[in-house]
Amino acid sequence: MLRDKNLVCVGDFERYGESILPKNALDYYRSGAGDEFTLALNRDAFRRLRIRPRIMRDVSCRDQSTTVLGTKVAMPIGIAPTAMQRMAHPDGECGNARAVGAMGGVFILSTLSTSSIEEVGAAAPNTVKWFQLYIYNDRDVTRKLVKRAEQTNFRALVLTVDAPVFGIRIADIRNKFTLPPHLSLANFEGIKATGVKSESDSGINEYVKKLFDQSVTWDDVRWLKSITQLPLILKGILTADDAAIAAGLGVAAILVSNHGARQVDFTPASIEVLPEIVKAVNGQCEVYLDGGIRQGTDVFKALALGAKMVFMGRPALWGLACGGEDGVKSILSIIKNELDSVMGLTGCATLEDIKKEMVVHESHYSHL
Amino acid sequence: MLRDKNLVCVGDFERYGESILPKNALDYYRSGAGDEFTLALNRDAFRRLRIRPRIMRDVSCRDQSTTVLGTKVAMPIGIAPTAMQRMAHPDGECGNARAVGAMGGVFILSTLSTSSIEEVGAAAPNTVKWFQLYIYNDRDVTRKLVKRAEQTNFRALVLTVDAPVFGIRIADIRNKFTLPPHLSLANFEGIKATGVKSESDSGINEYVKKLFDQSVTWDDVRWLKSITQLPLILKGILTADDAAIAAGLGVAAILVSNHGARQVDFTPASIEVLPEIVKAVNGQCEVYLDGGIRQGTDVFKALALGAKMVFMGRPALWGLACGGEDGVKSILSIIKNELDSVMGLTGCATLEDIKKEMVVHESHYSHL
Amino acid sequence: MLRDKNLVCVGDFERYGESILPKNALDYYRSGAGDEFTLALNRDAFRRLRIRPRIMRDVSCRDQSTTVLGTKVAMPIGIAPTAMQRMAHPDGECGNARAVGAMGGVFILSTLSTSSIEEVGAAAPNTVKWFQLYIYNDRDVTRKLVKRAEQTNFRALVLTVDAPVFGIRIADIRNKFTLPPHLSLANFEGIKATGVKSESDSGINEYVKKLFDQSVTWDDVRWLKSITQLPLILKGILTADDAAIAAGLGVAAILVSNHGARQVDFTPASIEVLPEIVKAVNGQCEVYLDGGIRQGTDVFKALALGAKMVFMGRPALWGLACGGEDGVKSILSIIKNELDSVMGLTGCATLEDIKKEMVVHESHYSHL
Amino acid sequence: MLRDKNLVCVGDFERYGESILPKNALDYYRSGAGDEFTLALNRDAFRRLRIRPRIMRDVSCRDQSTTVLGTKVAMPIGIAPTAMQRMAHPDGECGNARAVGAMGGVFILSTLSTSSIEEVGAAAPNTVKWFQLYIYNDRDVTRKLVKRAEQTNFRALVLTVDAPVFGIRIADIRNKFTLPPHLSLANFEGIKATGVKSESDSGINEYVKKLFDQSVTWDDVRWLKSITQLPLILKGILTADDAAIAAGLGVAAILVSNHGARQVDFTPASIEVLPEIVKAVNGQCEVYLDGGIRQGTDVFKALALGAKMVFMGRPALWGLACGGEDGVKSILSIIKNELDSVMGLTGCATLEDIKKEMVVHESHYSHL
Numbered sequence A, B, C, D: 001m002l003r004d005k006n007l008v009c010v011g012d013f014e015r016y017g018e019s020i021l022p023k024n025a026l027d028y029y030r031s032g033a034g035d036e037f038t039l040a041l042n043r044d045a046f047r048r049l050r051i052r053p054r055i056m057r058d059v060s061c062r063d064q065s066t067t068v069l070g071t072k073v074a075m076p077i078g079i080a081p082t083a084m085q086r087m088a089h090p091d092g093e094c095g096n097a098r099a100v101g102a103m104g105g106v107f108i109l110s111t112l113s114t115s116s117i118e119e120v121g122a123a124a125p126n127t128v129k130w131f132q133l134y135i136y137n138d139r140d141v142t143r144k145l146v147k148r149a150e151q152t153n154f155r156a157l158v159l160t161v162d163a164p165v166f167g168i169r170i171a172d173i174r175n176k177f178t179l180p181p182h183l184s185l186a187n188f189e190g191i192k193a194t195g196v197k198s199e200s201d202s203g204i205n206e207y208v209k210k211l212f213d214q215s216v217t218w219d220d221v222r223w224l225k226s227i228t229q230l231p232l233i234l235k236g237i238l239t240a241d242d243a244a245i246a247a248g249l250g251v252a253a254i255l256v257s258n259h260g261a262r263q264v265d266f267t268p269a270s271i272e273v274l275p276e277i278v279k280a281v282n283g284q285c286e287v288y289l290d291g292g293i294r295q296g297t298d299v300f301k302a303l304a305l306g307a308k309m310v311f312m313g314r315p316a317l318w319g320l321a322c323g324g325e326d327g328v329k330s331i332l333s334i335i336k337n338e339l340d341s342v343m344g345l346t347g348c349a350t351l352e353d354i355k356k357e358m359v360v361h362e363s364h365y366s367h368l
């Protein structure tokens, strides 16, 4: 069926997915904060980077495998945590987790998932899974999520640090975004499970405002480290200063991200800040990136600039919308294949061969 | 009624307001000088600034209050002086003054208002009000306006220094702009009240050419200071040199402005010159900004670059057009709420937390 | 009649003029070389320059008068030489010369005019007139033109140095551009008068290729100086190096120009090279500019960057097309009035007050 | 017939050619890798370069002749190797070779041609011909091609070094690109001749993947030099580093190229990297360029920046499509004539007069 549609690049999945999703879900998935300047910038910033291929190197055996947090993965590409994936397709988080596992990548499950930690654990036992955390006013909520993730064999915790409140997304306000009644936030019960609804605003924003803790500080990072053995990743850092603090506190990794441009409009693109963050952490922890990854060249650029792994948010949702688990698998194969092509054509047989000097900003070429 | 229209951002008010205003008024409100290059630039220049959010700071109690000229205000946002507001809605200047007062901001009344100083004073006794001055050929006219403003409890004078003549606004010339006959310039009598009409050109330009003094110099600033105890603000400075002169003369504040791009086309955007002016005055007086403020991120950027307060001109007119006083209140709540969101998401609990290094020009990211 | 059309800026004349001109003439007037990149750039380059207004200066008496080559003129604006003006309107060169004379500017008559030196001299005896020269293979032709210009009271010679051949203008080739049969090149007889026709290419290009001397060098400048007492202006210099040579040879002035972008595409805009040329001649001779002047702010920018005078080519043709001599006068009044407005709003009572630091490139504002 | 169509610039041929080619061929010819960012950039990068004309130089005798690898050619323009030219027109490679020979340029025959080395040799005996090589897994294949080229009087070998695999061209994948059955890769027999077909992907990519050697290194350059006396040109170098290696190995020339933007998207434009490569080889070998050459100004810019010769790929295909051999000849005359015009208008009588300082990047003009 997917083959029939002749979907051959991620853009094809985006267009087709957007044509079939219901408006409430589509807008929630698609939109960014405010004017969506940074939403566009997340893509444009990649277009401003040039790739400098090297030639005459033996690229007959190309290998995308690497390790993250000590775990071997078959490709440097994972799926970022996005809330409420079953609005896209019944396969939802379980399908996503299975698909990326099959391709040898990493799956990050959102706190606000429509399938529970345990459901996903059971559906995709062999996938490398990490759990994304929000900190609720009631710390016990968070503590319990951590324990359940540990027990279900998730291998790391991803604390999202850019979301004390949720950004203003115009389309969701216009739609008075509400989680469809047949779905719930599956990790919870009661109001925490069904409270994403609104008659006057964005239901998700009201939910967050009511339940998330807006007073979290670096102390909470220390607290979190104290209650678990899982490695801790901070997701949503955009400045060298914060990266240095995080590295100093001994986090395992930083996931450079502007939350898919959904929080504050006019933040830099994540790829724009990657270099300063890589420099700031200076090897003390691993660095990953999400935001605007749509094709092999994007992955190549992020790796060249120092990311060890990249994650995609929306593309996995389009994959689900177009074909459930199979759709996600198609998208991942496309990108993996594109990365393989770029590697072959730039003289890189392994990820280590992708060097910083192979990617330059377009301004590099503005002087003769 | 406003709720029905689902107007959720300033752009919505702009679009709806422009759809219902009569052409004569719409063009007068909307237009800028010449090709309207700077009119667009006033917006675009904001889009070229990036916001760098800090994380893990306690933002559970956010506070937008500040002081201007020693007076406490609930938010750093006011309404800029715009002429002839009753063309937009019968509520006019009175409605505007009440609305911004209710939100805890500042109202600046134009000399060329369609409600008088006294009417506005009576309608909005508790609003922090400033009076904007033009200098007429007949100095007595100006002197009397100053006295009336003092007596009506206005707290400062805003001398507009960028308007010895009025700029060439093509649409007004095409329309032969004329103040509708049921309105008059309410601070005056006779020709000074009813003289905004033309059969061959822009009526307001002819009015200004006839009655305003084109020979004003820095001496007139000294003169004005000598006839009043009210603090004096200069509105319309665009260079560090003039800012330094003004600060040296002991003005209370500078309102950085290009008059909404209505005077000379191709001036820089006001946000572009803000940094050099803040640097030039070096704390000797307060600095404010108007021009292109349309959303919370704009306010944030201006504050980060050193403005203590920002003002909006056209948005208040759209607010009036869409819903009179209520419309203005809606717009102000939207922006205040947006600023609250940006503050929460950048780690700023108070306005003091908004630091210069949190805003950078996009060119900051053009080198890897 | 012109008033009826409500033509209030040069763009209005352009649009209306282009709607009524026959295609053959329209394309000849409008077009530039090649892709017309530089044609657009001549305008765009002005848009990249910002004006920095100074305030609180007495601008009650504004004066645009200046001197060129020792002659007093009422405004720093003249009409550039353009060929075959009677295609636009029967008033042609004579109407143009009268119109600009009435406004106190300078008229430059093209060698390739459709009214003769003597006709123009008789029609506009009081206008300051200069004569533009091309050097024909037959030097006697040029020598005779010089003598006739001297005898008819033209005050300077303008040698066009950027046209050993004519540029490739696609539209003229498609049209096989031919001078309408009721017109001729009025300064000549025989083939030199009627030879602008073609059945396979651009008629004007074939004319030039056949008759102009492609071997002219700086020696010909010396020769020209030796045969006349008239001051010599070189039109078409685009580099500091050539400007220095010209100044060294004692020319009276340089007219910075890329021939209205009609010769080589991708040359810089004339306003782009003005600063380096002003610097190179270092006061040894006067410097003027043409290319893309369409409004008062353009004139202001060119003067700020060191031009003593500016010239317009196409606008005079649109003026003619829209209303003959009256149309040209309207256009000139519009621009003069616009310049007056800019001067008033930037604190400049005289042309001397327009300082270099009042104009900056937009990149000036790309760092905070 | 061509005259009827009034095709007067390369863009005309492109538009007309694209209107008549069948989709399968059109897409194969037209498309670039990925998003086709670099495809557009190959053109845009030329638009960012300005030409600085010099004046008053004797340009009455203009001469485009030069030498390449010691051979005299009448113009610095050749035809780049493109595969399968007979899809455009039955004249195919033979017509192309004849046309460029007639104009005095150079023809490079692709390995993947639809006419054989011998056919082209016989059809265009007097044309300066070079042979482009791909290295097959089976080295004997390559060795035989070299021998045949030598025997057929080809004067140089052009080893394409940017194609261990072929880039991902979306349109070809959608079309499942297949060589039309009446054509074959004429230099081969069996599967190597007819294997460009696919039912699931791009047929040419599958062909290349199967048959080309992905393990070639600089050693293979040494090997190639060891098996032939013909001068060796490396085609597809984009960095100074690789250029220096190549020059060090004693290649005769480097053809700077990104393969018409068909391999990795987001590589720099070839004209962007030309200066660094010219600098790196420092005269040790000749440097040529292809990619985006469409008009005389492009040739001028490439020569100014140090290329001794330029090549065009797609334009020759459009020429073929529009009129076979004659169409190609028309295109070449147009460009030659355009170059002649630029030379005349910049004071360059010979190619040696085209100096580096005559071309600058637009950023040269962004400071006053």
Ligand SMILES: Cc1cc2nc3c(=O)[nH]c(=O)nc-3n(C[C@H](O)[C@H](O)[C@H](O)COP(=O)(O)O)c2cc1C
Pocket (backbone or CB within 6 Å): A028, A029, A030, A042, A080, A081, A082, A083, A110, A111, A112, A132, A160, A235, A257, A258, A259, A260, A261, A262, A290, A291, A292, A293, A311, A312, A313, A314, A315
């Ligand atoms: C619909 C949607 C929901 C998201 N939900 C979450 C979430 O629950 N937790 C989280 O940390 N990030 C969330 N994100 C942010 C993503 O993890 C990720 O940062 C972003 O999508 C990456 O950008 P991309 O969509 O351009 O790939 C969400 C993003 C989207 C688009």
Ligand SMILES: Cc1cc2nc3c(=O)[nH]c(=O)nc-3n(C[C@H](O)[C@H](O)[C@H](O)COP(=O)(O)O)c2cc1C
Pocket (backbone or CB within 6 Å): B028, B029, B030, B042, B080, B081, B082, B083, B110, B111, B112, B132, B160, B235, B257, B258, B259, B260, B261, B262, B290, B291, B292, B293, B311, B312, B313, B314, B315
């Ligand atoms: C319709 C209109 C009328 C204005 N009238 C005045 C005025 O009477 N006095 C004054 O000092 N500024 C006047 N201004 C300028 C505004 O005070 C202010 O500088 C400008 O509107 C700010 O830009 P904004 O409209 O983009 O917010 C006017 C602006 C507009 C749009």
Ligand SMILES: Cc1cc2nc3c(=O)[nH]c(=O)nc-3n(C[C@H](O)[C@H](O)[C@H](O)COP(=O)(O)O)c2cc1C
Pocket (backbone or CB within 6 Å): C028, C029, C030, C042, C080, C081, C082, C083, C110, C111, C112, C132, C160, C235, C257, C258, C259, C260, C261, C262, C290, C291, C292, C293, C311, C312, C313, C314, C315
């Ligand atoms: C239709 C046309 C004809 C021209 N003919 C001549 C000419 O005969 N001699 C000359 O020196 N320049 C000629 N020029 C160039 C103009 O003198 C002048 O450099 C140019 O028009 C200025 O640019 P503008 O049209 O943007 O004002 C011509 C320009 C145009 C548009």
Ligand SMILES: Cc1cc2nc3c(=O)[nH]c(=O)nc-3n(C[C@H](O)[C@H](O)[C@H](O)COP(=O)(O)O)c2cc1C
Pocket (backbone or CB within 6 Å): D028, D029, D030, D042, D080, D081, D082, D083, D110, D111, D112, D132, D160, D235, D257, D258, D259, D260, D261, D262, D290, D291, D292, D293, D311, D312, D313, D314, D315
């Ligand atoms: C349809 C097509 C086929 C090509 N085939 C080959 C080829 O077989 N061998 C090769 O070295 N380059 C090939 N190229 C690349 C060209 O040699 C050349 O680098 C490129 O076309 C130059 O860019 P241009 O098309 O913008 O002129 C091909 C290009 C195109 C457009």
